[in-house]
Amino acid sequence: MPKWTMVIDLDKCTGCGACIAACKIENNVPIVDPIQANEGRVLFWMDMITQYHGDYPHIEIDRMPKPCFHCEHPPCTKVCPVRATYLNPDGLVAQIYHRCIGCRYCMAACPYTSKVFNWYEPMWLDGNYNCFNPDVSLRMVGVVEKCSFCSHRLLKVKEEAVLQDRSIMDGEYQPACAEVCPADAITFGDAEDKNSEVYKLSRSYRASRIMDDLGVEPKVYYLSKRS
Amino acid sequence: MEIKRRDFLKLFGGISGALFLGGCGLDDVLEIPAKLVNKVKNGPRIETWKNTICSLCSGGCGIQVRLIDGLPVYIKGNPNYPVNQGGMCPLGISALQVLYNPDRLKHPQKRIGNPGSGKWESITWDEALKMVSQRMIELRNENKAHQVAVLGSDERGLMKEHIVRFLSAYGSPNYYQFSSLQNDFIPYQLVHGHSQIPSYDFLNAKMILSFGANFLEDGYSPIYYTKLYSHHRERQLRYIQIEPRMSLTAANADRWIQIRPGTYGAFALGLAYILIREELYDVDFVNKYTFGFEDWTDRESKKHNGFKTIVLGNYYPEKVSEITGAPSEVIIELGRELGNTPQALVLGGRGASDNTNGTFSMMAIQSLNALLGNYERQGGIFFIDEPPYSKLPPIVEDSIAKNGNRKELIATPRDIAFPLTNFSIDSFIKNILTDKPYPVDILFLMKGNPLFQSLNHHEFVKALKKIPFIVSFDSFINETNEYAHLILPTHTFLEEWNENSNVPSIGFSHIGIQQPIVEPLFDTRSMGDIIIDLAKKIGGTVAKSFPFENYKQMIESKFEGVYKSGQGAIATKGVKKLWLEYLQQRGWQIGRYSSFEEFWDQLLENGGWWNPIRKEKKLTEIFKTPSGKFEFYSQKLKSSIDDLVKKTIEHDSTQNLESVLSRLNILARGDTVFLPHHESVPYEGEMPLYFTTFQVLTNRDGNGANLPLMQEMFGYTVRYYWRSWVEINPITATEFGIKDGSWVWVESSINRIKVQAKVIPGIMPNVIAVPFGLGHTSYGRYAKGHGVNPNSIMRNLYDFISGKPALDGTKVKISLAS
Structure with a gap:
């Protein structure tokens, strides 16, 4: 059973934001009205945390891309009253949008604040002149959504692998953020596969997980010399 | 052909199962070319990928466009294209919003x-x-x-x-x-004698010292540099950024040194002082390949001061510290580090060059490279060859x-x-x-x-x-x-033919081929x-x-x-390290194509051509100055100012060199004028704060403002969306009674703008910074009326020599807007 894991190398990440943009386009994430966006209702599946520390002039800055952590023991799925969010057979935390009643219990339960809520009708290019990614369904107002590790790509890769009667190769299944990262900071793969890049990196001395003591077993590792 | 929106949704519903009805303008009539409509309607949902070159900035990244039944839906980097190697910036990723933009012109x-x-x-x-x-x-x-x-x-x-x-x-x-x-090449022309922008060997350098070159955000090719840069910690490369504001590049540097805007030249010469005084410079290179280092006598046996004399006399650490605001220990320490690191590279960028003294500052920065003997060596500076194009x-x-x-x-x-x-x-x-x-x-x-x-x-x-x-x-x-x-x-760049060759400062000659990905959507032409x-x-x-x-x-x-x-190769999957070594050993010849048509087809399929092998050049060949050497004392500048004086005297005989220099606002006199030196920026005395601007990756020079996604991501680092902000150091903020998030007036002698304050330690006290790119009064529905244009409060100042706009030449005051 593959364990899809993401490793983000903070020593390489420059904070350029390419992952955010790629994620929004790939997953048909709507644009939010400017006023509402500044009220904190902006929809980023992949977000960027910025933190300064140190005293001037010795300032250091931490930029941390933050997707959904796809915990192995996700707290969000346990509180969902309608089973709209669940741990799917691939080990990814998935959302079923048309089941979601918009109670936002899962948002409250998520320790990483990875989930976002559609407060308003989604906004696209005016005149609906868009070309959406046909592999990802659009969401309606009043549902919770979040990073899916681009699971629609996994479906495709799995199909291909089954047709060719082989297992999925390392690097074959890549979410959009890992694919476009100009700094090669995001590595994605199967942490159970001992030959994979992710297996090596997640066992690196630089690797750590955020809020590991909660016991939710997140599947996103960060590499950094500093922490 | 015109179709009603409802029909259109039906079409789209056909391809993407759960399509949700958007909110706005339900009865809009869309003008979609009939061909496209039929494709969508009857399409078997076949996925194809096509290669082309992004042209939203000067960077020249190779991109791959994903098409479903011929309609572009997604863009990613072309992993085989040598400039970006699969990397992308947010602006390039959202290029489809340019193609599908509702504000596009559809007819003349x-x-x-x-x-x-x-x-x-x-x-x-x-x-x-x-x-x-x-x-x-x-x-x-x-x-x-x-x-x-x-x-x-x-x-x-x-x-x-x-x-x-x-x-x-x-x-x-x-x-x-x-x-x-524009006019970026002038300082290089003065010291090198030709206008080619140099390339830097980041891969082999051990230390990089950047003077205001925010190359991860607004350089010639940010993604090329991000690729090179992101591995710097593995290679033990030490990276130091000098600038007043903590840009994306400074944030990623190993060390950030703050100096006042417009004092880059003084800081560089302060470092030169340490190199010369402690004899840490490359004596051999300076003696053989530079002009004007020592004092010299011209043909008319007139004595001239050399670079060494000027630097040792004027740029001692305490004085430089007073000009730049950086402590003198930092200058001494950095100068020693620079001199003692083999393969230390120095580069200058927008922060240094976009001021009234920009040309002199850039000359001073380049003279550090000459002192270190960085030309044509491992981890140094080199010039790439032009691609072997045929002549028209x-x-x-x-x-x-x-x-x-x-x-x-x-x-x-x-x-x-x-x-x-x-x-x-x-x-x-x-x-x-x-x-x-x-x-x-x-x-x-x-x-x-x-x-x-x-x-x-x-x-x-x-x-x-x-x-x-x-x-x-x-x-x-x-x-x-x-x-x-x-x-x-x-056409937008996704609909037209073009080529994109030799992006300045990239380390190999390359040509990207930009080809139409989709039939023109509207009645537009290339x-x-x-x-x-x-x-x-x-x-x-x-x-x-x-x-x-x-x-x-x-x-x-x-x-x-x-x-x-027969030179170079088409950028294919095979062009990787081992293969390169193989080719280097056997001479870089390909000739694998039986005909031009085959070559052309291969080129279109793969997106570009490159030639990483460069002819070794002799040091005497690379400088095209009158002396044939790197010129500390620029004879080109001397002759053009002499010409200007001659021309002026023709009109008005009372003029002389003195009056011309003062009209040019140059304060230096004598030989110093033609040597790298620090000119003070003519700031207005009564204003308390330095004003600087910066470009962000999502917008660049203002052209990303009509893309809604880029507007939303404009301030993702500070969590301000679709709006401008002003960055203020906590010390300055306390002094002026400003809190994070409060609305303030930024006022110069010209005009004032209202922006929201962002109090962060990533900027020098007494300096404030506003991002450039918003504040459009036109440019479509997504750009118009969001944010402010910081250029509107700037004084009309230009670089004295090159005529480049001086974007950091204004001082301002700041007050709470009630």
């Missing part, structure tokens, strides 16, 4: 109302081209061909050659480019063209200013307003937005209003185009084709200079040279 537009009124009439291409060509023929018949001017943006390579060709055949010498990279057939000039091409350039400064350039936007505007040396009858604008980027909007608007006929080539109506009389809608059409319509020798059916044919004919040369 003729202005019928006043500028800015938004009243335009759609006309046909025949009418539009007739309007232009008739006027051009008339002018030519009156022998006024030179009164046509082109104001371009950042065209390079073949497109630039194409425009120059058109103008030369027509008979006008007036082709100018206004972009943020010669331009045919008749007597009118010859006559016109000999005319004086219209943008050459008329008064005593900018000795080294024939274009500064300031003199361009002034000359148009005064009709000197002659009036402009037709102005062509090429895709840029100079009005938005310039400093003196009022004068510029007056100049634009004065020109009787302005034709703009663009896909959108922006601030500058509002004043055009006619807009010829161009810029290259329009120019050829115009030439044909004008006829005579102008038409003869273009023996091509279309622009694509021109590109093909250029590529024949690349094919015949």
